Amino acid sequence: xxxxxxxxxxxxxxxxxxxxxxxxxxxxGREIDAGRRTxxxxxxxxxxxxxxxxxxxxxxxxxxxxxxxxxxxxxxxLVASVDAERHQ
Ligand code: FES
Numbered sequence: 286x287x288x289x290x291x292x293x294x295x296x297x298x299x300x301x302x303x304x305x306x307x308x309x310x311x312x313x314g315r316e317i318d319a320g321r322r323t324x325x326x327x328x329x330x331x332x333x334x335x336x337x338x339x340x341x342x343x344x345x346x347x348x349x350x351x352x353x354x355x356x357x358x359x360x361x362x363l364v365a366s367v368d369a370e371r372h373q
Contacts, residue, residue: 297351300325300338309336 291305302325309317309324317336325338329347332339353361 295328295349295351296325298348299342301328302326 288306291303291307294302296302304323306322309319311317326336327338328349329342329345331341331345
């Protein structure tokens, strides 16, 4: 039986939360042992525990959408329409 892929959720004004089976690696490909199957990765750049979130985003007043930003949504629609045209 195959396992479900990991789920990655960008939280509003917060980290990226990953749930499930994943491999976290550094730039050289060495595995970073997260020690658990649910982790929060910093996307504000303020954590002292990077790549993990330490909650510093709250003090920093970090703001971000909980899903796609408006610009990313437009890009996503554009890419989807180009892909659809290619496959016609
Ligand atoms: S997102 Fe939480 S410390 Fe950066």
